[in-house]
Amino acid sequence: MSETQRFCKNCICYDAKAQECHRYAPRPVDLDQQKKMRWPVVQPINWCMEFQPRQ
Numbered sequence: 001m002s003e004t005q006r007f008c009k010n011c012i013c014y015d016a017k018a019q020e021c022h023r024y025a026p027r028p029v030d031l032d033q034q035k036k037m038r039w040p041v042v043q044p045i046n047w048c049m050e051f052q053p054r055q
């Protein structure tokens with residue numbers, strides 16, 4: 001039995017089109033000297049300990 005590789009691209013939290021992690025709510029960031037809300041941008045082969053495999 002194979003285990004799903006622990007990559008963002010295989011995680012239920014990953015928005016592949018935007019390359020964003022949606023594990024938590026968007027967070028405030030400074031963009032163009034304005035406060036905006038954004039999800040973290042992560043690459044498909046990144047990973048973290050919050051990984052949850054897609055079914």
Ligand code: SF4
Pocket residue numbers: 007008011012013014020021022023042046047048049050051052
């Ligand atoms: S592995 Fe972690 S960083 Fe990557 S999409 Fe899942 S929760 Fe987000």
